[in-house]
Amino acid sequence: MKNSFLSLLILAISLLSFPVFSQTGSQAGADTTSLGLPGDNLDLYAVLDLFQKSKTIEEFEKTLNTEKTGINNLDLNLDKKVDFIKVVTKQKDKDFTFVLQVAVTEKETQDVAVILVSKDKNDKVTMQIVGDVDLYGKNYVVEPKPAAPAATANPGYTGAVPVDVTAPAPTVVVVESAPIVQYVYSPVYVPYYPPPMPPPYFTAFAVIAISAYHHNNYYYHGGYHGGYGNTTVVVHNTNNYNNYNNSRNTSNTVNHNNANGSYNGNRASTSSTKGSSASPSTNQSKGSSASARPSTTPSTSQSKGTSASAKPSTSPSTSQAKGSSASTRPSTSPSAQPSASPSKGTSSSTRSSSSPSAQPSKSSSMGSSSRSGSSQGSRSSGGRSGGGGGRRR
Numbered sequence: 001m002k003n004s005f006l007s008l009l010i011l012a013i014s015l016l017s018f019p020v021f022s023q024t025g026s027q028a029g030a031d032t033t034s035l036g037l038p039g040d041n042l043d044l045y046a047v048l049d050l051f052q053k054s055k056t057i058e059e060f061e062k063t064l065n066t067e068k069t070g071i072n073n074l075d076l077n078l079d080k081k082v083d084f085i086k087v088v089t090k091q092k093d094k095d096f097t098f099v100l101q102v103a104v105t106e107k108e109t110q111d112v113a114v115i116l117v118s119k120d121k122n123d124k125v126t127m128q129i130v131g132d133v134d135l136y137g138k139n140y141v142v143e144p145k146p147a148a149p150a151a152t153a154n155p156g157y158t159g160a161v162p163v164d165v166t167a168p169a170p171t172v173v174v175v176e177s178a179p180i181v182q183y184v185y186s187p188v189y190v191p192y193y194p195p196p197m198p199p200p201y202f203t204a205f206a207v208i209a210i211s212a213y214h215h216n217n218y219y220y221h222g223g224y225h226g227g228y229g230n231t232t233v234v235v236h237n238t239n240n241y242n243n244y245n246n247s248r249n250t251s252n253t254v255n256h257n258n259a260n261g262s263y264n265g266n267r268a269s270t271s272s273t274k275g276s277s278a279s280p281s282t283n284q285s286k287g288s289s290a291s292a293r294p295s296t297t298p299s300t301s302q303s304k305g306t307s308a309s310a311k312p313s314t315s316p317s318t319s320q321a322k323g324s325s326a327s328t329r330p331s332t333s334p335s336a337q338p339s340a341s342p343s344k345g346t347s348s349s350t351r352s353s354s355s356p357s358a359q360p361s362k363s364s365s366m367g368s369s370s371r372s373g374s375s376q377g378s379r380s381s382g383g384r385s386g387g388g389g390g391r392r393r
Contacts, residue, residue: 039136081204110251
């Protein structure tokens with residue numbers, strides 16, 4: 001009675017906790033919508049967050065390609081190693097375009113995304129990151145969330161604490177105050193030119209599974225909005241973006257791999273089950289050669305069934321392979337070939353040793369079978385001497 005009560009209590013607790021886990025999983029899934037494209041391996045929310053916190057373009061590029069940050073998981077050339085992403089800077093007046101590129105081959109370059117930073121005539125700065133259409137699909141735009149709207153003061157409020165009607169939301173980073181924005185618009189800004197080859201500090205590291213990558217980066221989505229399926233976030237400076245599109249780099253290798261679905265390799269678990277044979281032995285197809293190579297499992301069919309022999313042999317195949325020794329111990333066991341049948345039930349016990357077809361080809365090929373009809377009933381199912389004492393001609 002006590003055990004039953006304890007089991008019911010555990011079951012009730014499990015049922016009550018199930019919706020909590022389901023809600024957590026759905027929330028995580030909403031933040032990490034899979035595109036089914038190579039862009040799933042580079043979270044642009046995390047990239048834009050890192051860009052705002054970087055003091056220089058060089059620092060942004062170096063930190064982006066560091067394994068410790070875990071932001072870059074892109075593998076466009078499918079060598080199981082993370083690609084180096086270089087940052088190319090273009091400037092026209094107060095408009096900056098920072099292009100993220102990957103050298104897929106020695107002759108092919110693929111643009112991954114572009115960061116647009118613009119300042120209007122009122123010195124208001126806008127910042128967006130746009131994913132390349134080959135890697136993220138169309139209209140994949142991410143930007144910082146705008147500051148919270150000013151609160152409307154209550155004219156009848158008489159409290160001692162004044163109301164701050166201009167305070168932004170705590171998760172919003174004001175674009176103008178971002179270190180990288182202050183740097184590029186400062187008099188000390190110097191354009192950065194990335195090296196043609198990956199720098200010495202970069203060491204290619206292994207890519208990780210998509211599920212683990214999303215789990216490690218989904219928390220960057222809090223201060224930003226846009227991305228997949230969001231039609232309210234569009235490119236602000238279309239002139240700047242259109243100028244970039246005139247020189248956009250694409251790779252035939254990437255397009256080919258996209259068409260073949262080759263970028264889905266790290267979505268499944270790397271430790272896939274290889275399967276197991278239903279047969280307890282791998283030598284089922286070798287027929288009567290089981291006596292020459294004894295099974296390591298001594299007669300799985302004898303252990304479960306009702307053997308016709310009063311003294312079942314623990315090594316059924318080695319005693320019969322000797323030839324002459326078969327006459328001293330006549331094989332009445334129903335399983336002289338223990339691993340030929342994968343079933344462990346009574347199917348092996350009903351195979352009587354008196355059956356003349358227990359091993360039809362082996363006895364005839366050895367030339368040791370007896371010509372008399374009575375010796376046919378005493379043939380061993382795996383022996384080499386028919387009847388144990390048959391005449392030799």
